[in-house]
Amino acid sequence: MSEIFVFGHQNPDTDAIGAAISFAYLQKELGKNTVPVALGTPSEETQYALDYFNVPAPRVIEEAGSQTKQVMLVDHNEFQQSVADIKDLSILAVVDHHRIANFETADPLYYRAEPVGCTSTIIFKMFKESNVVIPTQIAGMMVSAIISDTLLFKSPTCTEEDIQAANELAAIAEIDLNGYGLDMLKAGTNLSDKSAEVLLDLDAKSFPLGDKNVRIAQINTVDFNDILSRQDELEATMNAEITANGYEMFILIITNILDSDSELLVLGNSLDKVEKAFNISLENNRSFLKGVVSRKKQIVPQLTEAFN
Amino acid sequence: MSEIFVFGHQNPDTDAIGAAISFAYLQKELGKNTVPVALGTPSEETQYALDYFNVPAPRVIEEAGSQTKQVMLVDHNEFQQSVADIKDLSILAVVDHHRIANFETADPLYYRAEPVGCTSTIIFKMFKESNVVIPTQIAGMMVSAIISDTLLFKSPTCTEEDIQAANELAAIAEIDLNGYGLDMLKAGTNLSDKSAEVLLDLDAKSFPLGDKNVRIAQINTVDFNDILSRQDELEATMNAEITANGYEMFILIITNILDSDSELLVLGNSLDKVEKAFNISLENNRSFLKGVVSRKKQIVPQLTEAFN
Numbered sequence: 165m166s167e168i169f170v171f172g173h174q175n176p177d178t179d180a181i182g183a184a185i186s187f188a189y190l191q192k193e194l195g196k197n198t199v200p201v202a203l204g205t206p207s208e209e210t211q212y213a214l215d216y217f218n219v220p221a222p223r224v225i226e227e228a229g230s231q232t233k234q235v236m237l238v239d240h241n242e243f244q245q246s247v248a249d250i251k252d253l254s255i256l257a258v259v260d261h262h263r264i265a266n267f268e269t270a271d272p273l274y275y276r277a278e279p280v281g282c283t284s285t286i287i288f289k290m291f292k293e294s295n296v297v298i299p300t301q302i303a304g305m306m307v308s309a310i311i312s313d314t315l316l317f318k319s320p321t322c323t324e325e326d327i328q329a330a331n332e333l334a335a336i337a338e339i340d341l342n343g344y345g346l347d348m349l350k351a352g353t354n355l356s357d358k359s360a361e362v363l364l365d366l367d368a369k370s371f372p373l374g375d376k377n378v379r380i381a382q383i384n385t386v387d388f389n390d391i392l393s394r395q396d397e398l399e400a401t402m403n404a405e406i407t408a409n410g411y412e413m414f415i416l417i418i419t420n421i422l423d424s425d426s427e428l429l430v431l432g433n434s435l436d437k438v439e440k441a442f443n444i445s446l447e448n449n450r451s452f453l454k455g456v457v458s459r460k461k462q463i464v465p466q467l468t469e470a471f472n
Numbered sequence: 473m474s475e476i477f478v479f480g481h482q483n484p485d486t487d488a489i490g491a492a493i494s495f496a497y498l499q500k501e502l503g504k505n506t507v508p509v510a511l512g513t514p515s516e517e518t519q520y521a522l523d524y525f526n527v528p529a530p531r532v533i534e535e536a537g538s539q540t541k542q543v544m545l546v547d548h549n550e551f552q553q554s555v556a557d558i559k560d561l562s563i564l565a566v567v568d569h570h571r572i573a574n575f576e577t578a579d580p581l582y583y584r585a586e587p588v589g590c591t592s593t594i595i596f597k598m599f600k601e602s603n604v605v606i607p608t609q610i611a612g613m614m615v616s617a618i619i620s621d622t623l624l625f626k627s628p629t630c631t632e633e634d635i636q637a638a639n640e641l642a643a644i645a646e647i648d649l650n651g652y653g654l655d656m657l658k659a660g661t662n663l664s665d666k667s668a669e670v671l672l673d674l675d676a677k678s679f680p681l682g683d684k685n686v687r688i689a690q691i692n693t694v695d696f697n698d699i700l701s702r703q704d705e706l707e708a709t710m711n712a713e714i715t716a717n718g719y720e721m722f723i724l725i726i727t728n729i730l731d732s733d734s735e736l737l738v739l740g741n742s743l744d745k746v747e748k749a750f751n752i753s754l755e756n757n758r759s760f761l762k763g764v765v766s767r768k769k770q771i772v773p774q775l776t777e778a779f780n
Contacts, residue, residue: 263580268573270776272768275572277583293601460580468578 166232167199173240174203175368178210182309183238183283186302193296201225209352217304228253239283241267244370259286281326284309288329303336311345318424321458349421353385360401374471376412382459384421391418402431419457426456441470475507475540481548482511483676486518490617491546491591494610501604509533517660525612536561547591549575552678567594589634590621596637611644619653626732629766657729661693668709682779684720690767692729699726710739727765734764749778
């Protein structure tokens, strides 16, 4: 029986890595020959969680087809966010909490999506439904993923189910939710030694909007000035990526995880669509968005409507 | 709070109607203002079940947008099988057991697909997970849907979960599975008074394969000759529909529900793709397919591969 690869999206965040580890574990307990892999190296935030719970980082793959034909996707479904050769693979299962788009299969599959704040919250329910015990290390990665995706429950994507799951998992993982959570989030905001290329690729996804391709990156910080002091350098890199990849637009969301607000930095064409979508005027390519922290809930739907 | 419409695919079969009724009931018990509707009138098989369990047929709608913006889909996801204005609606939930294709949303949603034989089997699990009691009438429609989709457990799409669910539901519905099941299936094979147009539309779906649109209809019978004696009339109608709708091909699957075999009748272009997909030679536009009863598992994947 060949291995079944389980992985999250490109530029993996803590949920993409944590959900791959926990879902691969659950499926293995249920008799499948699953192994977690990743489409990139862990961020510093994710590495903090891996180190804390003594979990090895999943092996990074560039493609899957030379090693297996069977995969399970977590925390994403859109093909442009997945492994490069996804169209040649058989997708056995998806567990996700995003919109569904640019996804199709030839055969019936297991697909479980719920509009909650974190994929790991759904996987937590699946552990319960299957009566599989959650080990400490796995619980630690799952609660880290929920803290990360919900910004410690401050994101509007956060639901009662996420909070409930996080509390139960924190007890299993033997952590203090707030203390551990803030330490982990802050570990991800130490960005001064990173190049603009790296910063813009930490948590970046491409979205087909209308007939255009839009790149949307997000950076968490505890001080806007840490990032905005490098605006010139960031803009040069964003423009280079727009040219190299044919993006209609590059949007950088800089999110203050302590205040739960964001600054947008936007380059490219169709800037009027961004201004219309959020009822803002860009000045110096920037605008402040009060209370906005969620790309999925507060950015992408509004842009989707503006582009349609 | 406006109503949320719950419906199955066009040309509804017993699962499309039964799953809409049962899922709308479950969601209503969970606090949603759901109402089952249908994208067509019940077949004679479905009407047999509705009459037996004294359940009113869902209201037929042509479009949804003038009445509600919020919908839940059961037993389908592909937009070309759904309500005409599906792209203008907000899809809150999908419960299905088919491949995923030609489906997308702007927002995260609840999506539950499992590779089992019948949508109603998944809904049965959801009743259990939610601790909602299943009334006799609802159980009756759900077990009828499982009997229909699995041809009384003879289809290769049938899983242990379908059989288990059907047995538990039959107990609640107070029926003898085999006796009721055969009576219901036979009620759907009384086709002599139906025009070729009606026959070809009873259980027909369009599938985008490669860059072509292929129509695939299925008719259940207890005697091939009941259908094949009308081959000339059927072919004339199939050719007319190919012309009117630009289908690349029209495939009619005639399935003997007693022997669990099928005859294919195929018209249009790319006939070599059909011959290659099933390793057959069409004679008089026909070929016998031993042991083939499932469009979803034994026809569509093979054709998808042939067209790619």
